[in-house]
Amino acid sequence: MRSPRLRLVALAVAPLMFLAGCSTEGGADDSAASSDDAAATSAAPTGDVEDLAVEDPDGKPSITWDGKPVADGDLPFSVAQTAVKKVNEGDGKEVEPTHEVQARYLAVNGTTGEPILSTFDADETVSLDLNNENLFPGFLQELPGLKAGDSLIMALPPADAFGTSGNSQIGVGPDDTLIFYIDVVSSAEPLTEATGEAVKPKKGLPEVEADGKSPAKITVPDDAEVPDKTVAQVLIKGEGPEVKAGQTLKAHYTGVTWEGEPFDNSYDRGEPTPFPIGVGRVIKGWDDALVGQTVGSRVLVVVPAAEAYGEKQSDDASATTAPGQPPEHELAGEDLIFVVDILGAS
Incomplete structure (x- = not known):
């Protein structure tokens, strides 16, 4: 992949x-x-x-x-x-x-x-x-x-x-x-990494090692199961204001597939990423998980395929997209895991 x-x-x-x-x-x-x-x-x-x-x-x-x-x-x-x-x-x-x-x-x-x-x-x-x-x-x-x-x-x-x-x-x-x-x-001074009180995660979730300065290491336990709905687990509880729908979030993040394969992170680009939240401009799992969190928080977000880029429509490489429809996303059908440091919201 x-x-x-x-x-x-x-x-x-x-x-x-x-x-x-x-x-x-x-x-x-x-x-x-x-x-x-x-x-x-x-x-x-x-x-x-x-x-x-x-x-x-x-x-x-x-x-x-x-x-x-x-x-x-x-x-x-x-x-x-x-x-x-x-x-x-x-x-x-x-x-x-x-x-x-x-x-x-x-x-x-x-x-x-x-x-x-x-x-x-x-x-x-x-x-x-x-x-x-x-x-x-x-x-x-x-x-x-x-x-x-x-x-x-x-x-x-x-x-x-x-x-x-x-x-x-x-x-x-x-x-x-x-x-x-x-x-x-x-x-x-602007935040560069999550800061606040550490929170013990629930059992059965992917395990995270993060220093806030480089991509997080995410490990999926053998007995872990993909959730039916997006799961948001706070790892560090920030002391900043609550994130509201319609704001622009500034965040560092790491993303891997359920199999543990990295596909994206903001650290390699050298700066946090800004994006609108709670208004349908990012994947549904992010909108659901990040609205209501607090600035300064680190959040583990586990997103099933249906709330990420959708289920894969066909395994046939020669299949074509219907006229007027966008091409299927390369991550369609993939269950995704993210670690997100929320550094600002405005």
Whole structure:
């Protein structure tokens, strides 16, 4: 049997809103153009961040310009360089250049005045990994040195956001200034492996040896039986927040077949893998097993074929796929075992 990489369908990068290399037009090279070149194509400054303010009715903030909603102002609102206005002073831990920041935010398009995205409505946070070179240049510059509890308004020209390509997927043009209200909740060095309290696994499950730095060694006892439904066994209970459906998970993982043959792991790629969870974008066994776990946990996940890539339809190598149907996955019919270190969720 071949050893294909696990296919995580339509991987999401979290959070898309803040990644300069995720424009739907052009690539990362376009977004990485020099600040001088990008600024030269930006609209002339028409706004002052000092004229912006935040109204917070019932914890769902909105941004105003000269006392009115931005959409009712003398648009467009644009700046030539990143500008920041502090709204509240925090007294928590200081953000370091290598930290992963947990934040809430509201984003508004300065050209149209319309809100783009907000995490306040659902009272959720996003993770901003300052080690990610694709994060908005404006954030990489301005977030270090802030403190937990700080809130601020930030106006970013194209040069410090998506670059000259904009992001048509969320309605941002190549000349649009982005206006953010950001609430810094916390920050810390990003997790690189599971950390927390060790949990004794139930008998009859595959046995795991893992150091968090290299692919886990997974051994299937002779008397072990494939479960009818996905089984999730916590090996280390993390102390982070609970994973919710719809979030993007960041994880290191190892995958082997029931026969013990390795077919994929993230360690060989040198970095954790991001993927959406609980929304049908990965195999059902992962959605079922990982939603509800806590960040920092190590989880053994045993997935029967029906909840992985499905049962094998035919043993005939010459069999063809019906028109319009995707080809059968190389792991169809295989019962799979994973060890997953959950390193972040946003």
